[in-house]
Structures are given as C-alpha cells and as structure tokens.
Amino acid sequence: MLKLLNQLTKLGIVIFVVLTAIAGYMVGFQIENTFDWQHFVKFILGTYFLSSGSLALNQAQEYKLDQKMKRTALRPIASGRLTPLAGVILAVSFILVGSHFLIEVSMLSAGLGWLTIILYNGIYTYIWKPRWIYAAVPGAVPGALPVSMGYAAVNPDIFNSESIYLFMILFLWQMPHFWALALRFKDDYQAGDVPTLPAALGVDKTLYQMVLYTFVYVGLAIASPWFLRTSWFYICLVIPISFFVLAETWKFYRAKGEKGWLKYFLLVNISVLIYVFVPVIDKWNFLFTRTN
Numbered sequence: 001m002l003k004l005l006n007q008l009t010k011l012g013i014v015i016f017v018v019l020t021a022i023a024g025y026m027v028g029f030q031i032e033n034t035f036d037w038q039h040f041v042k043f044i045l046g047t048y049f050l051s052s053g054s055l056a057l058n059q060a061q062e063y064k065l066d067q068k069m070k071r072t073a074l075r076p077i078a079s080g081r082l083t084p085l086a087g088v089i090l091a092v093s094f095i096l097v098g099s100h101f102l103i104e105v106s107m108l109s110a111g112l113g114w115l116t117i118i119l120y121n122g123i124y125t126y127i128w129k130p131r132w133i134y135a136a137v138p139g140a141v142p143g144a145l146p147v148s149m150g151y152a153a154v155n156p157d158i159f160n161s162e163s164i165y166l167f168m169i170l171f172l173w174q175m176p177h178f179w180a181l182a183l184r185f186k187d188d189y190q191a192g193d194v195p196t197l198p199a200a201l202g203v204d205k206t207l208y209q210m211v212l213y214t215f216v217y218v219g220l221a222i223a224s225p226w227f228l229r230t231s232w233f234y235i236c237l238v239i240p241i242s243f244f245v246l247a248e249t250w251k252f253y254r255a256k257g258e259k260g261w262l263k264y265f266l267l268v269n270i271s272v273l274i275y276v277f278v279p280v281i282d283k284w285n286f287l288f289t290r291t292n
Contacts, residue, residue, distance in 0.1 A: 008059060008076045008087060009052035009094070017051040017146045018044060023276040024150025024166055027228070027283060033154075043105045043153045047146060050098030050113045057091035057121050060084045069188040102149075109153040116142040116149070130193075133200040136178040144170035147276060165220070165227035166276055172217035173272040176210045176249075180265045183207075183257050207253050214249045214268065218242045221275045231282045238278055241271045 025043060029035070059066065059077050066078035076082040095117065102110035119142040128135035147166045152158050182189060182196040183206060189196045197206040222242055224230055230238075245267050252264040 004076050004081060005090075008056045008082065008090065010055045010059075011052075013055060014048060014051050018047050019273065020170060020276055021047045021146040021150035023280050024147035024163070025153050026150075026280040027162055027166060028151035028153070028155035029283075030155060031283070039105060039153075042101045043109070043150070046098045046101030046105060046110070046113070047149065048098070049094045050102060050117070051146065053091045053094030053096075053098060054117050054121055056087055056094060057117075058125060060087035060091060061121065061125055063087075065192050065194070068192040069185075070191075071185050071188045102153075106153045106156075108156055108158070109149045112145050112149045112152055112158075116145045119145075131195065133195045133197050135195075136175055136182075139178075140171045140174035143174050144168075146170075161227040162279070165224060166279070168220055169217070169272065169275045172213060172220060173268065173275075175213040176217065176268050177265075177272075179206055179210050179213075180261065180268070184261055184265075203257050207257050211249055211253050214245065218245050218271075221271070224275070224279070228279050229282055230279070231285065233278050233281045233285065237274050241267075241274050245271050 022044065025040065059075055063075070063077040063084055066072035066075050072078060077084055077087045098113065099110055102113050120139075124135065124139045124142065128138055144167050147170050148158055148163060151163045151166065155163070157163070179197055183198050183203065186196070186198045190199050197209060221238055224234065224238065248260065248264050248267050252260045
C-alpha cells in the first residue's frame with residue numbers, strides 16, 4: 001500500500017519540491033527573529049501534502065494519456081491498480097490537509113500553493129500541455145512556485161531580489177530539464193499525442209533551445225551576488241558546477257544529443273539544488289563559524 005501511495009504521489013518529485021521550498025524558507029527567514037521549529041515542521045508537512053495531492057490528482061486527470069506511453073503505463077491509476085475515483089479522493093484529501101497546515105503557517109504561502117494547483121492541474125494540464133510545443137515555458141511557473149511558498153512562509157516581501165532570484169533559477173532550470181526528457185522519450189510523447197519540441201521541430205532546434213536556456217540559467221547563478229548575499233561557498237560550489245554544466249551542455253550539443261544525455265541531465269538537476277542551497281549556507285554559516 002505504501003509503495004502504491006508513493007507511486008501515486010510521485011514521492012521523488014515531492015521530495016524535490018519540499019527541498020526547494022525549504023531553501024526558500026531558510027533564505028527568506030529574518031535572522032533577527034526567533035526560529036520556530038513548530039512553524040517550520042507545519043510548513044514542511046503542508047508542502048508535502050499539497051504537492052502530493054496535486055501530483056496524485058494529475059495522475060487521475062491523465063490516466064488515459066499515461067496508458068498510451070510505456071514510461072507511464074505502470075502508474076497506479078493507468079495500470080488499473082487504483083480507480084480514478086479513489087485517486088481523486090486521495091488527492092483531494094491530501095490537498096485539504098496540506099492547505100490546513102499552510103494556512104496555519106501563512107495565508108500568502110497557502111495562496112501561492114493554491115495558485116500552483118490552479119496553474120498545474122488546471123491550465124497546464126488542460127490547455128498548455130495538450131496544445132502547445134512550448135508548454136514547458138509557462139508550465140515552469142507552477143514548478144518554480146514552491147520556493148516562493150517557502151519564502152512567503154516567513155517573509156511577505158516575495159518580490160525582493162532574493163525571492164525573485166530563487167524563483168527564476170527554478171523557472172529557467174525546468175526548460176533544459178523537461179526538454180532533455182522530451183528528447184529521451186520522444187517516441188513516448190508522440191504515442192500520447194503530446195506536442196513537444198523534438199517531435200515538432202526536430203532534435204537540432206530542440207538542442208539549440210536547451211543550450212540557450214541552460215546558458216541563461218547558469219548565467220543567472222553566476223550573477224547571484226547581485227541578487228543576494230554570497231560568500232566563499234559561492235566560489236567553492238556555484239562557480240565549479242557552473243563550469244561543468246556549461247562544458248557538458250556544449251558536449252551534448254556537439255554530439256547532437258546522441259551521447260552524454262544522462263550526464264547532462266544529472267548535472268543540470270544537481271546544479272539546481274546547489275544553486276538554491278548555496279544562498280542558504282551563505283546565510284546560515286554564521287552558526288558554525290561564530291567564535292566565542
């Protein structure tokens with residue numbers, strides 16, 4: 001049962017969402033305030049249940065599409081191990097529980113959570129994804145909002161440079177991330193009649209778009225000292241990973257996507273966690289470097 005639930009809620013993605021939300025929380029926290037562990041735990045629980053419910057609802061919404069693609073055909077609802085109605089009931093229950101926790105934490109954070117659901121389960125699922133080859137671009141907005149939820153949980157000023165930087169890093173990362181998957185599973189997306197760049201424009205143009213967004217994404221990370229406080233962790237972590245991502249991107253492009261897919265995909269995904277957590281380390285390292 002636990003395995004089925006983890007598959008329905010896409011536990012791996014939920015963990016990533018929670019981690020990015022925590023990064024937003026820790027960067028947004030104002031050091032002069034007393035850290036409230038109960039508040040922090042409620043935020044984590046709210047984010048976990050809300051994102052789990054949203055992803056479970058998406059499987060109930062798209063189970064017929066999932067059945068057409070090998071990569072998704074074994075998902076709980078698509079495979080028949082769980083009925084769509086049961087999936088919806090579980091999803092709504094999770095969303096309500098998550099909303100309860102987030103409302104206790106911050107109405108702004110809860111509002112951003114509901115905006116995420118509206119954009120992802122509503123507009124993206126029913127309008128952008130089935131009709132537009134560039135759906136990943138506006139679809140990146142709900143994917144980036146969890147870090148803003150975290151920031152909003154402790155700081156209502158979500159339009160300052162810190163918050164905008166974190167949001168834009170996650171926003172820009174999603175294009176190379178998704179289009180790499182679209183390249184790898186091009187036949188699957190075609191089987192499901194999902195319009196994607198590789199199927200519509202070909203590999204070369206897809207790679208060009210990936211390189212463009214990757215360079216902007218990495219460029220923003222390198223420019224992070226202009227958006228938030230940085231220290232030597234920026235030099236030790238952000239600069240090296242940025243160099244490796246750019247080098248691997250160029251190799252992947254030169255190989256026309258035929259070699260190095262996994263290395264490129266992993267580096268891009270590792271880099272985004274480094275980019276959002278280095279500001280956390282830079283802000284909180286005084287706890288470990290303070291001298292008596």
